[in-house]
Amino acid sequence: MPAGIYGSSWYNVQEVPSNYAFPEEDRPGQLPPVCHTLPIIDFGKAIDADLVNQIIKASQEYGFFQVINHGVSDDIIRDTADIFKEFFELPVKTSRNSRGRSNWAYASSTSFNRDGIHLWRENIKHPCHPLKECMQQWPENPARYREVVSTYLTEVRKFGNTILNLICKGIGLEVGYFDRFSEIGLLNVNSYPPCPDPSLTLGILRHHDPSLITILYQGNVPGLQVMKDEKWIAVGAMPNAFVVNIGNQLEIFSNGLLKSAEHRAVTNSSEARLSIAALISPSPDCIVEPAQALVTELNPARYKPTMYKEFVHCSRAFGDDTEAMQRA
Numbered sequence: 001m002p003a004g005i006y007g008s009s010w011y012n013v014q015e016v017p018s019n020y021a022f023p024e025e026d027r028p029g030q031l032p033p034v035c036h037t038l039p040i041i042d043f044g045k046a047i048d049a050d051l052v053n054q055i056i057k058a059s060q061e062y063g064f065f066q067v068i069n070h071g072v073s074d075d076i077i078r079d080t081a082d083i084f085k086e087f088f089e090l091p092v093k094t095s096r097n098s099r100g101r102s103n104w105a106y107a108s109s110t111s112f113n114r115d116g117i118h119l120w121r122e123n124i125k126h127p128c129h130p131l132k133e134c135m136q137q138w139p140e141n142p143a144r145y146r147e148v149v150s151t152y153l154t155e156v157r158k159f160g161n162t163i164l165n166l167i168c169k170g171i172g173l174e175v176g177y178f179d180r181f182s183e184i185g186l187l188n189v190n191s192y193p194p195c196p197d198p199s200l201t202l203g204i205l206r207h208h209d210p211s212l213i214t215i216l217y218q219g220n221v222p223g224l225q226v227m228k229d230e231k232w233i234a235v236g237a238m239p240n241a242f243v244v245n246i247g248n249q250l251e252i253f254s255n256g257l258l259k260s261a262e263h264r265a266v267t268n269s270s271e272a273r274l275s276i277a278a279l280i281s282p283s284p285d286c287i288v289e290p291a292q293a294l295v296t297e298l299n300p301a302r303y304k305p306t307m308y309k310e311f312v313h314c315s316r317a318f319g320d321d322t323e324a325m326q327r328a
Protein backbone atom coordinates (compact mmCIF):
# COMPACT_ATOMS: atom_id res chain seq x y z
CA MET A 1 0.00 0.00 0.00
CA PRO A 2 1.66 3.33 -0.96
CA ALA A 3 2.46 5.36 2.13
CA GLY A 4 0.43 8.49 2.58
CA ILE A 5 -2.66 7.52 0.59
CA TYR A 6 -4.36 5.71 3.40
CA GLY A 7 -2.73 7.81 6.11
CA SER A 8 -3.70 6.83 9.61
CA SER A 9 -7.19 5.71 8.64
CA TRP A 10 -9.05 2.93 10.43
CA TYR A 11 -8.24 0.52 7.59
CA ASN A 12 -4.51 1.18 7.45
CA VAL A 13 -3.69 -1.83 9.61
CA GLN A 14 -1.58 -4.98 9.29
CA GLU A 15 -4.19 -7.26 10.86
CA VAL A 16 -7.96 -7.19 11.09
CA PRO A 17 -8.90 -5.75 14.50
CA SER A 18 -11.12 -8.12 16.48
CA ASN A 19 -14.09 -5.73 16.26
CA TYR A 20 -14.14 -6.17 12.46
CA ALA A 21 -13.88 -9.99 12.43
CA PHE A 22 -17.30 -11.59 12.09
CA PRO A 23 -18.17 -14.73 14.01
CA GLU A 24 -17.27 -18.01 12.29
CA GLU A 25 -20.79 -18.64 10.92
CA ASP A 26 -21.02 -15.23 9.16
CA ARG A 27 -17.47 -15.01 7.84
CA PRO A 28 -16.99 -15.33 4.12
CA GLY A 29 -13.99 -17.67 4.61
CA GLN A 30 -12.38 -18.88 1.40
CA LEU A 31 -13.74 -16.71 -1.45
CA PRO A 32 -15.39 -18.65 -4.31
CA PRO A 33 -14.03 -18.20 -7.86
CA VAL A 34 -15.91 -15.84 -10.21
CA CYS A 35 -19.06 -17.48 -11.57
CA HIS A 36 -18.88 -17.58 -15.36
CA THR A 37 -22.47 -18.61 -15.93
CA LEU A 38 -24.03 -15.41 -14.55
CA PRO A 39 -25.52 -13.88 -17.72
CA ILE A 40 -23.83 -10.92 -19.42
CA ILE A 41 -26.37 -9.28 -21.69
CA ASP A 42 -25.20 -7.12 -24.59
CA PHE A 43 -27.43 -4.11 -25.27
CA GLY A 44 -25.24 -3.16 -28.23
CA LYS A 45 -27.09 -5.78 -30.28
CA ALA A 46 -30.73 -5.68 -31.39
CA ILE A 47 -33.29 -5.09 -28.62
CA ASP A 48 -35.43 -8.03 -29.63
CA ALA A 49 -37.32 -11.01 -28.26
CA ASP A 50 -34.08 -12.89 -27.68
CA LEU A 51 -32.78 -10.10 -25.44
CA VAL A 52 -36.06 -10.08 -23.51
CA ASN A 53 -35.76 -13.85 -23.03
CA GLN A 54 -32.20 -13.50 -21.74
CA ILE A 55 -33.32 -10.92 -19.17
CA ILE A 56 -36.27 -12.98 -17.95
CA LYS A 57 -34.25 -16.21 -17.76
CA ALA A 58 -31.49 -14.49 -15.77
CA SER A 59 -34.04 -12.82 -13.49
CA GLN A 60 -35.64 -16.18 -12.76
CA GLU A 61 -32.49 -18.22 -12.33
CA TYR A 62 -30.20 -15.75 -10.58
CA GLY A 63 -32.19 -12.58 -9.86
CA PHE A 64 -29.06 -10.88 -11.25
CA PHE A 65 -27.45 -10.16 -14.61
CA GLN A 66 -24.84 -7.82 -16.05
CA VAL A 67 -25.39 -5.46 -18.95
CA ILE A 68 -22.68 -4.25 -21.32
CA ASN A 69 -23.09 -1.53 -23.98
CA HIS A 70 -25.95 -0.10 -21.92
CA GLY A 71 -25.71 3.39 -23.45
CA VAL A 72 -24.61 5.36 -20.36
CA SER A 73 -21.39 7.05 -21.39
CA ASP A 74 -18.06 5.93 -19.95
CA ASP A 75 -17.23 9.58 -19.19
CA ILE A 76 -20.30 10.10 -17.03
CA ILE A 77 -19.58 6.89 -15.16
CA ARG A 78 -15.91 7.75 -14.63
CA ASP A 79 -16.76 11.26 -13.46
CA THR A 80 -19.29 9.88 -10.99
CA ALA A 81 -16.93 7.25 -9.58
CA ASP A 82 -14.23 9.95 -9.20
CA ILE A 83 -16.61 12.24 -7.31
CA PHE A 84 -17.45 9.49 -4.84
CA LYS A 85 -13.78 8.58 -4.39
CA GLU A 86 -13.14 12.24 -3.61
CA PHE A 87 -16.08 12.31 -1.22
CA PHE A 88 -14.81 9.33 0.77
CA GLU A 89 -11.35 10.89 0.97
CA LEU A 90 -12.66 14.09 2.58
CA PRO A 91 -11.33 14.42 6.13
CA VAL A 92 -14.76 15.49 7.44
CA LYS A 93 -17.99 14.17 5.99
CA THR A 94 -20.56 16.09 7.90
CA SER A 95 -24.13 15.89 6.68
CA ARG A 96 -24.96 19.43 7.83
CA ASN A 97 -24.82 21.83 4.94
CA SER A 98 -24.43 25.60 5.21
CA ARG A 99 -28.17 26.13 5.71
CA GLY A 100 -28.31 23.42 8.33
CA ARG A 101 -30.42 21.23 6.06
CA SER A 102 -29.45 17.99 4.41
CA ASN A 103 -31.10 14.78 3.35
CA TRP A 104 -28.11 12.50 3.22
CA ALA A 105 -26.49 10.14 5.66
CA TYR A 106 -22.83 9.19 5.88
CA ALA A 107 -21.95 6.02 7.73
CA SER A 108 -18.41 5.40 8.92
CA SER A 109 -17.29 1.81 9.43
CA THR A 110 -18.22 1.98 13.11
CA SER A 111 -21.74 3.35 12.45
CA PHE A 112 -22.71 -0.26 11.86
CA ASN A 113 -22.42 -2.30 15.01
CA ARG A 114 -23.74 -5.81 15.38
CA ASP A 115 -22.74 -7.39 18.67
CA GLY A 116 -19.72 -5.09 18.64
CA ILE A 117 -18.61 -6.02 15.09
CA HIS A 118 -18.33 -3.44 12.31
CA LEU A 119 -18.53 -3.63 8.52
CA TRP A 120 -15.38 -3.01 6.47
CA ARG A 121 -17.06 -0.14 4.66
CA GLU A 122 -17.98 3.51 4.57
CA ASN A 123 -21.27 4.54 2.99
CA ILE A 124 -23.31 7.49 1.82
CA LYS A 125 -26.98 7.29 0.97
CA HIS A 126 -29.61 9.78 0.00
CA PRO A 127 -33.00 10.06 -1.67
CA CYS A 128 -33.10 11.16 -5.32
CA HIS A 129 -36.72 11.93 -6.14
CA PRO A 130 -37.85 14.44 -7.25
CA LEU A 131 -34.33 14.95 -8.50
CA LYS A 132 -34.32 18.74 -8.91
CA GLU A 133 -35.55 19.33 -5.36
CA CYS A 134 -33.66 16.52 -3.67
CA MET A 135 -30.29 17.43 -5.11
CA GLN A 136 -30.37 20.86 -3.42
CA GLN A 137 -29.74 19.08 -0.15
CA TRP A 138 -27.05 16.64 -1.24
CA PRO A 139 -23.42 17.15 -0.16
CA GLU A 140 -21.86 20.50 -1.04
CA ASN A 141 -18.43 18.88 -1.16
CA PRO A 142 -16.87 17.88 -3.53
CA ALA A 143 -18.05 21.02 -5.33
CA ARG A 144 -19.31 19.16 -8.44
CA TYR A 145 -21.13 16.44 -6.46
CA ARG A 146 -24.67 17.61 -7.26
CA GLU A 147 -24.06 18.29 -10.94
CA VAL A 148 -22.20 15.03 -11.60
CA VAL A 149 -24.40 12.73 -9.55
CA SER A 150 -27.66 14.16 -10.93
CA THR A 151 -26.39 13.70 -14.50
CA TYR A 152 -25.48 10.12 -13.70
CA LEU A 153 -28.86 9.41 -12.14
CA THR A 154 -30.76 10.91 -15.07
CA GLU A 155 -28.95 8.50 -17.39
CA VAL A 156 -29.34 5.54 -15.06
CA ARG A 157 -33.06 6.28 -14.76
CA LYS A 158 -33.43 6.05 -18.57
CA PHE A 159 -31.54 2.77 -18.61
CA GLY A 160 -33.63 1.48 -15.69
CA ASN A 161 -36.85 2.31 -17.54
CA THR A 162 -35.62 0.39 -20.56
CA ILE A 163 -34.96 -2.64 -18.35
CA LEU A 164 -38.32 -2.37 -16.59
CA ASN A 165 -40.13 -2.15 -19.93
CA LEU A 166 -38.29 -5.15 -21.35
CA ILE A 167 -39.24 -7.05 -18.22
CA CYS A 168 -42.87 -5.95 -18.71
CA LYS A 169 -42.77 -7.38 -22.24
CA GLY A 170 -41.24 -10.59 -20.99
CA ILE A 171 -43.76 -11.30 -18.24
CA GLY A 172 -46.91 -10.10 -19.99
CA LEU A 173 -47.46 -6.64 -18.48
CA GLU A 174 -48.18 -3.62 -20.62
CA VAL A 175 -45.07 -1.60 -21.50
CA GLY A 176 -45.00 1.44 -19.22
CA TYR A 177 -46.67 -0.44 -16.34
CA PHE A 178 -44.11 0.88 -13.83
CA ASP A 179 -43.66 4.36 -15.37
CA ARG A 180 -46.32 6.09 -13.29
CA PHE A 181 -45.22 4.93 -9.89
CA SER A 182 -41.51 4.21 -9.99
CA GLU A 183 -38.60 6.51 -9.23
CA ILE A 184 -34.94 6.36 -8.27
CA GLY A 185 -35.82 6.25 -4.62
CA LEU A 186 -32.36 6.00 -3.17
CA LEU A 187 -28.70 6.14 -4.05
CA ASN A 188 -26.50 3.93 -1.88
CA VAL A 189 -22.76 4.22 -2.39
CA ASN A 190 -20.24 1.99 -0.68
CA SER A 191 -16.50 2.38 -0.27
CA TYR A 192 -14.57 -0.73 0.76
CA PRO A 193 -10.90 -0.11 1.51
CA PRO A 194 -8.38 -2.94 1.05
CA CYS A 195 -8.54 -5.36 3.96
CA PRO A 196 -5.62 -7.41 5.31
CA ASP A 197 -7.76 -10.56 5.67
CA PRO A 198 -10.96 -10.68 3.54
CA SER A 199 -11.86 -14.11 4.92
CA LEU A 200 -12.83 -12.50 8.25
CA THR A 201 -14.66 -9.33 7.23
CA LEU A 202 -17.78 -8.24 5.37
CA GLY A 203 -18.50 -5.13 3.33
CA ILE A 204 -22.28 -5.54 3.46
CA LEU A 205 -24.26 -8.20 5.27
CA ARG A 206 -26.51 -10.55 3.32
CA HIS A 207 -29.69 -8.75 2.25
CA HIS A 208 -32.38 -8.33 -0.39
CA ASP A 209 -32.81 -4.93 -2.03
CA PRO A 210 -36.10 -3.19 -1.15
CA SER A 211 -36.43 -1.97 -4.76
CA LEU A 212 -38.07 -2.93 -8.03
CA ILE A 213 -34.64 -3.18 -9.61
CA THR A 214 -31.21 -1.96 -8.58
CA ILE A 215 -28.65 -0.70 -11.07
CA LEU A 216 -25.20 -1.25 -9.60
CA TYR A 217 -21.88 0.02 -10.87
CA GLN A 218 -18.90 -1.76 -9.33
CA GLY A 219 -16.02 -0.75 -11.61
CA ASN A 220 -13.39 -3.39 -12.17
CA VAL A 221 -12.95 -4.68 -8.63
CA PRO A 222 -15.04 -7.75 -7.71
CA GLY A 223 -16.64 -8.27 -4.29
CA LEU A 224 -20.33 -8.89 -4.91
CA GLN A 225 -21.66 -12.34 -4.01
CA VAL A 226 -25.10 -13.72 -4.81
CA MET A 227 -26.88 -16.60 -3.11
CA LYS A 228 -27.78 -19.29 -5.65
CA ASP A 229 -28.98 -22.77 -4.70
CA GLU A 230 -27.84 -22.13 -1.13
CA LYS A 231 -24.29 -21.28 -2.16
CA TRP A 232 -22.54 -17.93 -2.56
CA ILE A 233 -21.39 -17.24 -6.08
CA ALA A 234 -19.00 -14.42 -6.97
CA VAL A 235 -20.00 -11.87 -9.61
CA GLY A 236 -17.16 -10.95 -11.97
CA ALA A 237 -16.28 -7.28 -12.40
CA MET A 238 -16.44 -5.85 -15.92
CA PRO A 239 -15.38 -2.23 -16.36
CA ASN A 240 -18.34 -0.01 -17.28
CA ALA A 241 -20.91 -2.80 -17.09
CA PHE A 242 -23.98 -2.42 -14.89
CA VAL A 243 -25.07 -5.20 -12.60
CA VAL A 244 -28.87 -5.31 -12.50
CA ASN A 245 -30.79 -7.15 -9.83
CA ILE A 246 -34.41 -7.81 -9.07
CA GLY A 247 -35.52 -6.29 -5.77
CA ASN A 248 -38.26 -7.70 -3.59
CA GLN A 249 -40.90 -5.25 -4.88
CA LEU A 250 -40.59 -6.60 -8.44
CA GLU A 251 -40.73 -10.15 -7.11
CA ILE A 252 -44.11 -9.16 -5.61
CA PHE A 253 -45.46 -7.34 -8.71
CA SER A 254 -44.46 -10.34 -10.83
CA ASN A 255 -46.26 -12.63 -8.36
CA GLY A 256 -43.07 -14.58 -7.77
CA LEU A 257 -42.21 -15.08 -11.44
CA LEU A 258 -38.96 -13.14 -10.96
CA LYS A 259 -36.63 -13.72 -8.07
CA SER A 260 -35.09 -11.23 -5.68
CA ALA A 261 -31.81 -12.87 -4.71
CA GLU A 262 -29.97 -12.40 -1.47
CA HIS A 263 -26.52 -10.85 -1.88
CA ARG A 264 -23.63 -9.41 0.11
CA ALA A 265 -20.28 -7.71 -0.46
CA VAL A 266 -16.92 -9.11 0.59
CA THR A 267 -13.61 -7.27 0.77
CA ASN A 268 -10.28 -7.84 -0.95
CA SER A 269 -6.70 -7.38 0.14
CA SER A 270 -5.23 -5.48 -2.80
CA GLU A 271 -7.57 -2.75 -4.03
CA ALA A 272 -10.10 -0.26 -2.76
CA ARG A 273 -13.56 -1.00 -4.15
CA LEU A 274 -16.41 1.41 -4.83
CA SER A 275 -19.98 0.37 -5.58
CA ILE A 276 -22.77 2.73 -6.64
CA ALA A 277 -26.27 1.31 -6.22
CA ALA A 278 -29.25 3.21 -7.65
CA LEU A 279 -32.46 1.72 -6.30
CA ILE A 280 -35.45 2.14 -8.61
CA SER A 281 -38.39 1.74 -6.29
CA PRO A 282 -42.15 2.22 -6.10
CA SER A 283 -43.19 5.68 -4.89
CA PRO A 284 -43.88 5.81 -1.13
CA ASP A 285 -47.72 5.70 -1.39
CA CYS A 286 -47.78 2.97 -4.01
CA ILE A 287 -49.64 -0.21 -3.05
CA VAL A 288 -47.31 -3.05 -3.91
CA GLU A 289 -49.14 -6.22 -4.90
CA PRO A 290 -49.07 -8.85 -7.64
CA ALA A 291 -50.12 -7.31 -10.98
CA GLN A 292 -53.73 -8.24 -11.87
CA ALA A 293 -52.63 -9.61 -15.24
CA LEU A 294 -50.46 -12.19 -13.48
CA VAL A 295 -53.05 -13.42 -11.00
CA THR A 296 -55.42 -16.17 -12.10
CA GLU A 297 -57.53 -18.83 -10.44
CA LEU A 298 -54.74 -21.32 -11.07
CA ASN A 299 -52.06 -18.88 -9.98
CA PRO A 300 -53.48 -16.89 -7.06
CA ALA A 301 -51.73 -13.88 -5.51
CA ARG A 302 -48.79 -15.05 -3.42
CA TYR A 303 -48.19 -11.75 -1.63
CA LYS A 304 -50.45 -9.44 0.36
CA PRO A 305 -50.82 -5.77 -0.72
CA THR A 306 -48.58 -3.40 1.27
CA MET A 307 -48.03 0.32 0.93
CA TYR A 308 -44.38 0.77 -0.05
CA LYS A 309 -43.57 3.22 2.75
CA GLU A 310 -45.05 0.74 5.25
CA PHE A 311 -42.85 -1.99 3.84
CA VAL A 312 -39.78 0.23 4.20
CA HIS A 313 -40.76 1.22 7.72
CA CYS A 314 -41.53 -2.32 8.95
CA SER A 315 -38.55 -4.00 7.29
CA ARG A 316 -36.20 -1.14 8.25
CA ALA A 317 -35.09 -1.42 4.66
CA PHE A 318 -32.37 1.23 4.93
CA GLY A 319 -31.00 0.03 8.24
CA ASP A 320 -30.42 2.64 10.92
CA ASP A 321 -31.14 5.42 8.41
CA THR A 322 -34.61 4.17 7.51
CA GLU A 323 -36.60 6.85 9.34
CA ALA A 324 -34.34 9.69 8.18
CA MET A 325 -34.53 8.55 4.56
CA GLN A 326 -38.32 8.38 4.68
CA ARG A 327 -38.67 11.86 6.15
CA ALA A 328 -36.40 13.34 3.50
Ligand SMILES: O=C(O)CCC(=O)C(=O)O
Pocket residue numbers: 188189190203204209216218223224263264265275277
Ligand atom coordinates in the same frame (compact mmCIF):
# COMPACT_ATOMS: atom_id res chain seq x y z
O1 LIG B 1 -21.08 -3.53 -3.14
C1 LIG B 1 -21.82 -4.29 -3.73
O2 LIG B 1 -21.47 -4.93 -4.72
C2 LIG B 1 -23.23 -4.53 -3.23
C3 LIG B 1 -23.96 -3.28 -2.90
C4 LIG B 1 -25.37 -3.56 -2.46
O3 LIG B 1 -25.81 -4.66 -2.43
C5 LIG B 1 -26.23 -2.44 -2.05
O4 LIG B 1 -25.76 -1.29 -1.95
O5 LIG B 1 -27.44 -2.70 -1.83
Ligand SMILES: [Fe+2]
Pocket residue numbers: 207208209214263277
Ligand atom coordinates in the same frame (compact mmCIF):
# COMPACT_ATOMS: atom_id res chain seq x y z
FE1 LIG C 1 -27.97 -4.67 -2.34
